[in-house]
Amino acid sequence: MRLSPVLTAVALTLAAGTAARAEEGMWTFDNFPIARANATLGTNIDQAWLDRVRLSSAKFGGCSAGIVSAEGLVMTNNHCVASCVANLSTQAINYAETGFTPRSREEEIKCPGGTAEILIDISDVTARMHRAGEGLSGQAFTQARDAEAGRIESEACGGDAGRRCQVVTLYRGGQFKLYTYKKYSDVRLAFAPEDRAATFGGDLDNFSFPRFAVDAAFIRLYENGAPAVTPVHFAWNASRPVEGTPVFVSGSPGSTQRLLTQDQLMTIRDVVLPMDQLLASELRGRMIRFSEESEENAFIAMDPISGVENSYKRGLGRMRALIDPAFMAGRADAEADFRRRVAANPDLATTVGDPWAALAAVQPIQRELYPAYAMLEGRSGGGSSLYSYAETLVRAAIERAKPSDQRLAEFADSRLSSVESRLMAERPVYPSLDQVRLEWWLSKTREWLTVDDPRVRALLGQESPEGLSARLVAGTTLADPAVRRALWQGGLAAVRASNDPMIQYALKVDGQARAVRADWEARVEAPTARASEQLAAARFAAYGDAVYPDATGTLRLTYGRIEGSDVPGQRWGAFTTFDGLWDRATGAAPFDVAPKLLAARDRIDGTTVLDMAVSSDTIGGSSGSPVVNAAGEIVGANFDSTVLSQRNAYGYDRNVNRSVIVTTGAVTTALRDVYGMQWLAAELGVE
Template sequence: MSLRRLGLTASFAAMGGVAFVLAAAPAMAREEGMWTFNNFPIALVNQKYGTNIDQAWLDNLRSASVRLNGCSASFVSGEGLILTNHHCVLSCVQELSTAENDYVQNGWMPATREEEKTCLGQTAEVLTDIIDVTDRVLAAGQGLTGAEFTQARNAETAKIQQENCNGDPKLTCQVISFYRGGQYALYKFRKYDDVRLVFAPELQAAFFGGDPDNFNFPRYALDAAFLRAYEDGKPVETPNHLVWNSSAPAEGDVTFVVGNPGSTSRLLTMSQLEWTRDQQLPITLIQGSELRGRMLAYAATSAEAKRVATDPIFGLENSFKVWYGQNQALLDPAFMAKKREEEAALRAAVDADPALKQRIGDPWSELAQIQSVARELYLPYRQLEQGAGSRSTLYSIGRAIVRTGKAREAGRVSDAQMAQFGQRVSADLPIDAGLEEVYLGFWLSKTREYLTVDNPQVKALLGNESPEALADRLVSTTRLADPAFRAQVATMTPAEMAAADPLLAFILANDDAAAAIGARWNNEVTAPTAQAAERVAQARFAVYGTNQYPDATFSLRISYGQVQGWTYRGVEVPAFTYIGGLYERATGSEPFNLAPSFAAAEDRVNKQAVYNFVSTNDIIGGNSGSPVVNAKGEVIGAAFDGNIHSLGGSYGYDAALNRTVTVSTAAITEALRTVYRQPHLLAELGVE
């Protein structure tokens, strides 16, 4: 599985309905919760497990934890070595590959540090400070509505970020909303933008079992890789790193997962959940399924097409399972009944307190009305603005150039901001013309289908061309694949852009309509939702207190649990798999064929070594690569998956069934020693 952040949430999946156990009050003694580092229940965990963790223990974990683009990771040596998942570096491996040297299939294993290669666009961020800024952010929008509310909030958060980072390229400042707008905090990160690939096994070793095994257990996947952070051309000194423990845990051992879960929706109201179930997810599923078919067809056209499409297809297939799982969760009557009971209990508690009722009002009814507006606007908003261009890199870059140019012409962009934008937009990116045509043709055809042929915006988009012909023309004639050209047009006026490039001209011709529907969505859905959700959060605080965790927001969290299997419908699933099971499971046919290195090492490898294990930790997409640590704070694995039941994690947690799937440091150590023969890495990890 990819636990990479998807810009969406993981949830329920097939295998019938799973009954969720959700407490009315959010303070729990069970393993539920993705806790922030400034509100972790230390006393509760120590009492439950007999541990002796303290603030210093937490601080070291925070300082050793790393946020990657869409993934999580950790420093595991004093020389900037980073442990994460293979699927978190797969795009980098693919970018470094060529038709002659396919490192995706063969693995990346340089002999020296001098051969470690930069992963373009990858950053590594370490959280250094958490500062409460709730009062400032809430005050900024006081008494405002619609666009004025959104603009005031955005301006204040930008001001806070600027004050704290002051344009320092080594820092990232991010104001993050918690509890659906009930609290705001500034997260300050130390950023490293020179991140290099150190080690990655073959894809078949990392993703043995492929899509059939995804979100399932038992698993036999070496989903692990190493990066290294550099600065000024040298490895970063990282005295705060996790100690490598090459021994596997025992069943019942306490485990902690530290990472950046992307997004959950456990605090949504019933009307929001129903809109998600009835409109958003079904459309997303239908379109995702068709796009997957088009991408598979493209991949079948040549060996090179298959190579460049591997990672995009991997990501889309994983996303599709998540979307399907979300929909199944919200179709489960028992689950939705429980959510209704919880909402009714909270609303009754508010109604029973006249002072609280006066302060809170009825945000639930307001949110229900907003969903009616969302139903009307969603299709044009999705097709013209939110999902415009599908996954096209060329379109995304082009629209960024166009909108920045328009903002500069209106005096809304400073010279310093333009300089930073120029650097970003001129970065070297791998762009495959064939995939670009698939993406643009798909988007244009779906826009015509969903908005209809006679829609004015559809007519403006297509003119007299078919979606496929238009996509072919735009991709074959644009110069936006050239970084130097992108840097050049980024300095032009919009009129000059239109004359310089056909794709920019196309985007400019249709951008006003896209921006207009985006503005309506922000004014009529996003802004009023934020205001109403804040009052729901205030109600929860008033009724339940502060002993609760917020929804995931791709911000650093820590969850606690223990190594434990589970029982489902009378079938007991053990907590561990062993390397020997890999060879027993192998059939010789994809996706159950052995990676060549593992096949060659069968007579040498320790088949009794623990390969993957499961624990009760609460995780979601974005936790990919999260270090799994023991009570001593030693790393014992990297989380890479959840079981089929954990897909309900978007909307609720079930302690009996939800499990995190981890590749053990015992397996990684054995692979480095016996399968791939990497003594320099073992020495750096402190393994004899």
């Protein structure tokens, strides 16, 4: 039965104040509703099943992945290895065009700076984190919390390079958990199809269904120079999927804002999203212009443009949700219910006070400070690799001279090894694209903060964005990993003595960026964290532990069924096939079939299911998530969702939320019948 628009909006926002229903929720593995999932789906999973799924799931960069053999083989999306493919490619040997198809394990190549992690333990540190902030406010509060998190992480992992410990904030301060990961710093590319096979339809098909994309790739985890031993892994099931089948999606969704108040959402709607969308739109235009100037530029910009377009389209979907009257009315009704429940319990109301009023009071300040914080701290450098190296070296040198508990959070002892690993990774640097990004950042900062802002004057001096970016990029030597290593090892003295113009510029502007950050932490972050902690206590009291936390980039499990959609704007069945791909192809970009895939047409069973839709609760960051059946077998990998699903950031609606999955059957076909990867297929148990 289809819900009315208002009821649909209410269903979308249940998580804002109430316990989750049906298939809703990005659940942590230590609080997964086993009984509810079994009752909803008719399955019979248990704790042992959950443990196997958790230990078979991996995080790879900003994506998710699933371990599929006992020898460290991992499946993720092709777009999740796109940066690795770009870093390993040249114009002469462009693996994005040809695909990466090694003939044996010996030809697998290390992804520069690539790391993968498996969650091996979760423990509660809530009481300790709450005590750290008692009686404090402003920046002292945030610094105390950051310092305590650093101490907990150091105590748990010490100097073990094979593990990473992270204190995770859940329920916006209601809980804190220590997540311990097994870490792999040697990750090698094992297979990637032609990019066109994975991105058929281009930006036009992005965030939509039907889809016709083989968006899958394989990496391999290595340890001590040999393939990692991974006895716990998903079994490969390439059988034809059946509509209605229950499935589970295990991944690391990036960020949701379902627990925000209405006042907080208004700030996102009125300030954050409009600014972010305008910036992304102009950056996309500049990068497209850059790519059209030469074949070399087109090669350089291919992956970055895709990332910008993806972010812009996601933001567009979220903006549509926040200006939808029915959606926002549903959110308001859910918040009103929450507040009534608190008011009906005098003791609870007295204990938690009025966190809604406290958060409302922060919003005018946040609206005022956001542009400067976004441009000078959050987006500093505009994505320029060279500027990022300089900023990291400068800040690391300054921070490492202090005791760990007095540093900026990202430079605590427990996190330094990750910072160093990213800094020293031997990735290719393209100065021409770096200048475009740096020039864009400087010009947009001047535009948003205005010419007369003293911070802009300090940023530019007497130079133009064009001239300054050109001078800094032309003069720096930070593209050389040896130069970066010498500065890292030399510490603050070496950094200050450097004559590199990018280093000297980062030193010059660091003070004002720090001031903006300190102001933000004291006047926005700290009071928001305090009030959110009170709100979380009220939520637990009102709804119990049947409430799931917002996504935080940490491992979660969601569930649903394989099924199509029948609502205005998205009416389609559950599956697409290779026959559908041939029918959709026009021969002209972006609907041109990848050459090797097209050449294999006669070898491919056209009825093989290529992609499918699933009613699971996912968001950005879920890319690459293994999709598993009730037996714990992998049947696909999540690679997208629909444009209507982008409101999922603020609430789940089963009627419109669909995750888009590439099937294991399609991947098997690609390995065996298209790219000659029989040896890899054999490792998966495929004949």
